[in-house]
Amino acid sequence: MEIHEVSPGVTAFIRPEGGANVGLIQTSEGIVVIDTTSRESDIREFLAAAGVAPSDVCLVCITHSHNDHTKGIPLFDCPILAHKLTYQRIAKRKSTKLKTQLLPTKVFEDRRNIEIGDRCLEFIHAGGHTPDSSVVWLPEIEVLFAGDLIFEGRYPFLATANVPDLMKALKWLLTLGAQVIVPGHGLLCAEDTVISQLNYIELSWNRTADHIAQGHSIDEILEDSEYPIHPGLGAERLHKWNIEVMYRQLKKTAS
Numbered sequence: 001m002e003i004h005e006v007s008p009g010v011t012a013f014i015r016p017e018g019g020a021n022v023g024l025i026q027t028s029e030g031i032v033v034i035d036t037t038s039r040e041s042d043i044r045e046f047l048a049a050a051g052v053a054p055s056d057v058c059l060v061c062i063t064h065s066h067n068d069h070t071k072g073i074p075l076f077d078c079p080i081l082a083h084k085l086t087y088q089r090i091a092k093r094k095s096t097k098l099k100t101q102l103l104p105t106k107v108f109e110d111r112r113n114i115e116i117g118d119r120c121l122e123f124i125h126a127g128g129h130t131p132d133s134s135v136v137w138l139p140e141i142e143v144l145f146a147g148d149l150i151f152e153g154r155y156p157f158l159a160t161a162n163v164p165d166l167m168k169a170l171k172w173l174l175t176l177g178a179q180v181i182v183p184g185h186g187l188l189c190a191e192d193t194v195i196s197q198l199n200y201i202e203l204s205w206n207r208t209a210d211h212i213a214q215g216h217s218i219d220e221i222l223e224d225s226e227y228p229i230h231p232g233l234g235a236e237r238l239h240k241w242n243i244e245v246m247y248r249q250l251k252k253t254a255s
């Protein structure tokens with residue numbers, strides 16, 4: 001894990017090894033945490049590395065329901081804010097001992113502007129990666145916590161995505177004018193990463209649609225070596241999964 005000061009008082013815990021990143025925003029009323037990793041012990045360790053106690057945290061924002069962003073929630077005794085679909089998706093999980101402790105305590109729809117002390121945050125629903133995916137935008141300093149809408153340096157994980165919604169969400173991200181983007185996974189980045197991820201998805205989506213129009217089976221499509229390549233972790237496995245997701249969604253729209 002690496003600690004990066006993105007802007008004075010705004011810190012990103014970046015995990016080049018692949019785990020979900022975490023954000024920490026200092027305000028005059030306490031600390032805001034964005035996402036909580038897949039283990040309470042991990043988020044506890046990250047906060048300690050930044051000299052922050054869990055009791056210093058006044059708000060936790062959860063970008064979406066995936067385990068690697070939510071499992072550290074029980075560490076906190078403050079409001080846990082998420083989109084209402086995030087709440088519903090966690091509530092729908094098969095019963096686990098932790099489920100009740102993982103539920104957000106406050107929900108929003110569409111967007112929530114949050115003024116805490118000297119800071120202004122916008123928590124905005126975007127969908128795409130999952131139906132509940134949301135981003136935290138700090139307009140005054142043009143910093144975006146993009147959650148898993150952005151995977152830097154690796155193939156995006158599309159298994160839970162609605163691909164057309166994701167393409168729309170990425171185009172919308174580009175309208176914000178972010179100077180620094182903290183992705184859900186991977187290193188700090190900027191708009192060029194959004195553009196290259198969007199290109200990968202659009203080219204792959206259109207190529208898969210062409211194959212389907214020509215009557216090709218999924219096995220034939222997976223043999224196509226001309227798909228765009230993304231370097232990074234888990235490339236081959238994720239390429240296959242992503243094309244299968246696109247194939248299923250395109251077939252469903254066609255039927």
Ligand SMILES: [Zn+2]
Nearest residue numbers: 064066129148
């Ligand atoms: Zn995710």
